[in-house]
Structures are given as C-alpha cells and as structure tokens.
Amino acid sequence: MEFRILTESSDWQGIIGEIWRFKGAPNDRNNPILPSYWQFLQIRLPELPETPIPKLATLSWFLREEQKRDWVDHRLVSIDPTLHVFSPTTEQVVFFWHGRNPSQGVIHPDFGEPGGSPWYDERPRLPRLRVEPSVVSNPSPGHLMPRPAFSPALTSAPGQVRKPKALSIILPYHNDPSHLFVPLQPFPDTRHTQTKTFQFPSRYYPLRFSQSNPNHEPILTNDTNEAWPASELEGLWLGSYGPHGTEVLYLHSPEECRINAWKVTGDVNVPRGVITWRFHSRYQTGPECIPPAAGLDSLPESCRIFKGSAHVCGTGFIPALESWIDCIVVVFDRDDIKVYWESLRHTSRYRRYKGRDISLETVPNESDSGIRVPPVWD
Structure with a gap:
C-alpha cells in the first residue's frame, strides 16, 4: 500500500492511496516485475477557505475487480470503509493445520517489532487520527473445527512482542465483501470469521525507503580484491x-x-x-x-x-x-x-526498487485512470 501526493494534472489537490499489484507473465518466474498501482482511496483537500472556519477533506473509496463475480453483492460496496489508527498490540498470526492428531499450531514470526525490524520506519508517518484500542482475540483450536483433515488456516493469538501503532482499514458491516479489501491468502484466514460481528483488522506499517550512494559512484570495480561497503x-x-x-x-x-x-x-x-x-x-x-x-x-x-x-x-x-x-x-x-x-x-x-516516475507510467484503461502501469524492466 502506498500513499502519495497527487502530482499529475487534475482539477483537485490531495492524496492518493494505491495498492501494489504484481501481475506478470506466468512463463517468466525467474525475474521480478515492477508493481502496477491500483488506486483505492482519494483524500481531496478543500480549497483555501475565505473565512477562518476550516473545511473537511473528502474521502472517496474505489473497489476494482479483475473478473466480474455475480455472487458479490455490489450494493454493499457503496458502504464506505474507514481509516483507523490502532494502538500497539502483542497480537500475532498463528498457522493451524489439522491432521489425524488434534489441531496443532505454529506461531509465525512477529512483524512490526520496533528495533527488530530493519525495514520499519520509526518516523511519525501515520495519519493524525485518534488512536483506538487494538482488537484483541483469544482464539483456541476449537473455533476452527470442524474442518477437513490436513486443511490449513490462519488465526491470531497474543504474543510476546509489542508491535507499534498501525494503520487499518475497517468495513462497516460483516456482510460486506471483505475479501476484496484484505490481502489475498492461499488458505482461510479465520481471523475474519470467528463470529458474525468480529472483524480482525489488517495492520499496515510504514516502510523505510533507502537509496544509497546518491552520487552514483560505482561500488564494484574490476579489482575484485578491493573492499566495498x-x-x-x-x-x-x-x-x-x-x-x-x-x-x-x-x-x-x-x-x-x-x-x-x-x-x-x-x-x-x-x-x-x-x-x-x-x-x-x-x-x-x-x-x-x-x-x-x-x-x-x-x-x-x-x-x-x-x-x-x-x-x-x-x-x-x-x-x-x-x-x-x-x-x-x-x-x-x-x-x-x-x-x-x-x-x-x-x-x-x-x-x-528505486521508486516511481509518474511521468513514465501509463494508464491502460482510458475510462479508469486509477490503474497506473510503470515501464517494463529491461
């Protein structure tokens, strides 16, 4: 997920939220591809007021599907989700699998550990929203049953490491097509189905973006014995x-x-x-x-x-x-x-990943400027 200030020509000013989408040729599995950028949010800033009374920004949400699915009730999609900032938490993901013996679980590595995650940007980059208490679950293997033998699933449980504040996207009703708003998983994510009203939010953390050696001096030379940082x-x-x-x-x-x-x-x-x-x-x-x-x-x-x-x-x-x-x-x-x-x-x-050059990106669909595609890597 990426947020950026609108720079391309437009009749409004503000911030755009985009999802990174990796979709490459299935016959080339040995080379990475640059993501395409799918817009899901616009934050339109108001024009400068003529009076000291402030005006509110306008949030607009966008939902896109690669394939039309008739079983999705698109009337519910018109109900907008909301942005939230949740407090620090010790919740972490647990992977359960079911075999001949009782269900077993494996705690996945903590993600978002301050000081222990080199990719985490500790600068204050979250929106200035009221910090809300994090959702806490206390699941047991029983809530996953009955399930077919050897079927895996994800759940959550309290851990030992305290993760920092995070940005989350919350849907207003459980019946919304929440699968369209959360990252794709290859097996069921039971955190979203524990009860009829419970919804475990995904947590998004800011990433560091370092681009070393701005002078573009070569770090490698033909002298392979030469030290390099x-x-x-x-x-x-x-x-x-x-x-x-x-x-x-x-x-x-x-x-x-x-x-x-x-x-x-x-x-x-x-x-x-x-x-x-x-x-x-x-x-x-x-x-x-x-x-x-x-x-x-x-x-x-x-x-x-x-x-x-x-x-x-x-x-x-x-x-x-x-x-x-x-x-x-x-x-x-x-x-x-x-x-x-x-x-x-x-x-x-x-x-x-060196960042983006908006001027070089293309918009494949003229009727939908919310999907931007970068040049293909050579």
Missing part, C-alpha cells in the same frame, strides 16, 4: 519466487560485511518477517564454484560472487520442515543480484 545494498528490493511471483524484500547490513535479505511480503512457505537469504562479504569466491545448471555464464569481471545460505520450508513455516540450504549470491551492482539455490537448482533475480 555492504551497506550500499541496503533498501527495498523486488525478488522472484517462482510460482509465488514477485515479493518485496528489505536488504539490511547489521554489521560490516554482512547482508540479510528480509521478507516484507511472504508466501505459504516462508512468510514475511523472515530472512530469506544472507551472505558475508568475507566469503567471496569465484565463478568456478557456480555449476552450469545455475545459468550464470559469461559473468562480468566486476561482479562479486559469495557463498551464502537460503531459507526454505514447507507449507505453513512448520519447524519440522524448515531448513537452511547453501546458496551462491552474485552481486552485479548496487541494483542487481542473482541467487542460486543449490539444492533446489534454481536461480532467482533481485532488483532494487
């Missing part, structure tokens, strides 16, 4: 994860010579809030360690090659299925990295 790689990145598509990462250098790639968005195997791969710049190697299956032939002399480790797991991030495997990290420059997952025999690409 790993911190030059810090910032938001987009990475390819095969059938899961493009995911958002934050590369962080917690100490000299070390890089951790944190997931800001995740998938059913390795969720958000987890290190997906890591390497130490002292463990530099050469192209002779790269097998032909990696498809990394004819590498430029200026690239750096490192031995690292990558995080893999089965569905649900269950500890019994979790492991670290060897990987090879090829740093082409500050904006382009490829990782070869050795035991998976798969190479994925990661590219720095």
Whole structure:
C-alpha cells in the first residue's frame, strides 16, 4: 500500500492511496516485475477557505475487480470503509493445520517489532487520527473445527512482542465483501470469521525507503580484491519466487560485511518477517564454484560472487520442515543480484526498487485512470 501526493494534472489537490499489484507473465518466474498501482482511496483537500472556519477533506473509496463475480453483492460496496489508527498490540498470526492428531499450531514470526525490524520506519508517518484500542482475540483450536483433515488456516493469538501503532482499514458491516479489501491468502484466514460481528483488522506499517550512494559512484570495480561497503545494498528490493511471483524484500547490513535479505511480503512457505537469504562479504569466491545448471555464464569481471545460505520450508513455516540450504549470491551492482539455490537448482533475480516516475507510467484503461502501469524492466 502506498500513499502519495497527487502530482499529475487534475482539477483537485490531495492524496492518493494505491495498492501494489504484481501481475506478470506466468512463463517468466525467474525475474521480478515492477508493481502496477491500483488506486483505492482519494483524500481531496478543500480549497483555501475565505473565512477562518476550516473545511473537511473528502474521502472517496474505489473497489476494482479483475473478473466480474455475480455472487458479490455490489450494493454493499457503496458502504464506505474507514481509516483507523490502532494502538500497539502483542497480537500475532498463528498457522493451524489439522491432521489425524488434534489441531496443532505454529506461531509465525512477529512483524512490526520496533528495533527488530530493519525495514520499519520509526518516523511519525501515520495519519493524525485518534488512536483506538487494538482488537484483541483469544482464539483456541476449537473455533476452527470442524474442518477437513490436513486443511490449513490462519488465526491470531497474543504474543510476546509489542508491535507499534498501525494503520487499518475497517468495513462497516460483516456482510460486506471483505475479501476484496484484505490481502489475498492461499488458505482461510479465520481471523475474519470467528463470529458474525468480529472483524480482525489488517495492520499496515510504514516502510523505510533507502537509496544509497546518491552520487552514483560505482561500488564494484574490476579489482575484485578491493573492499566495498555492504551497506550500499541496503533498501527495498523486488525478488522472484517462482510460482509465488514477485515479493518485496528489505536488504539490511547489521554489521560490516554482512547482508540479510528480509521478507516484507511472504508466501505459504516462508512468510514475511523472515530472512530469506544472507551472505558475508568475507566469503567471496569465484565463478568456478557456480555449476552450469545455475545459468550464470559469461559473468562480468566486476561482479562479486559469495557463498551464502537460503531459507526454505514447507507449507505453513512448520519447524519440522524448515531448513537452511547453501546458496551462491552474485552481486552485479548496487541494483542487481542473482541467487542460486543449490539444492533446489534454481536461480532467482533481485532488483532494487528505486521508486516511481509518474511521468513514465501509463494508464491502460482510458475510462479508469486509477490503474497506473510503470515501464517494463529491461
């Protein structure tokens, strides 16, 4: 989710809220794509008043579907949701699965931990709304039953880590098509169905956006023995994860010579809030360690090659299925990295997200200016 000040030509002034939507060609699973930007909110600022009496801003909401579904009652969509700022909470996601034995659960990593999440922007960036008490649930496996054997689901429970204030979007009635307003999940999210009136809100946190080296001085040279600062790689990145598509990462250098790639968005195997791969710049190697299956032939002399480790797991991030495997990290420059997952025999690409140039974006549908598409990465 992104909020920006309206800069394109328009008859009004204000703020636009947009959702990042990753939709690429299914035949290219090795390269990330830039998101398209789908408008869901307009905050129209009033004209400067002629009197000292202030005027209220106007909020407009937009709902879009890629495919028309007759079972959605679009009359309810006209009932606008509302923006809220919720207080700090210890609530966290729990993944439940059902087998022959009683239901078991796995607590997913905390997301939004102050000081423990390098991607979290601690500056005061939330709207100046009244802070409301966070929704607290106390579910048990029983409220998930009965369910078919081996069927997974998400729920929530109190945790140990206190997460900061967050922005949320709340629908006025439980019968609204709430699935259209929340992130897509590959399995049921029971937080939204525990009772007829209970609605567990999603929490949105501000992200850091660092773009190192504004002078564009090269960090890599043909002298592969020359030291270079790993911190030059810090910032938001987009990475390819095969059938899961493009995911958002934050590369962080917690100490000299070390890089951790944190997931800001995740998938059913390795969720958000987890290190997906890591390497130490002292463990530099050469192209002779790269097998032909990696498809990394004819590498430029200026690239750096490192031995690292990558995080893999089965569905649900269950500890019994979790492991670290060897990987090879090829740093082409500050904006382009490829990782070869050795035991998976798969190479994925990661590219720095540099922000947007509104002037280069296109509007595919002339009748709907709320969907903007950036130029395709070369």
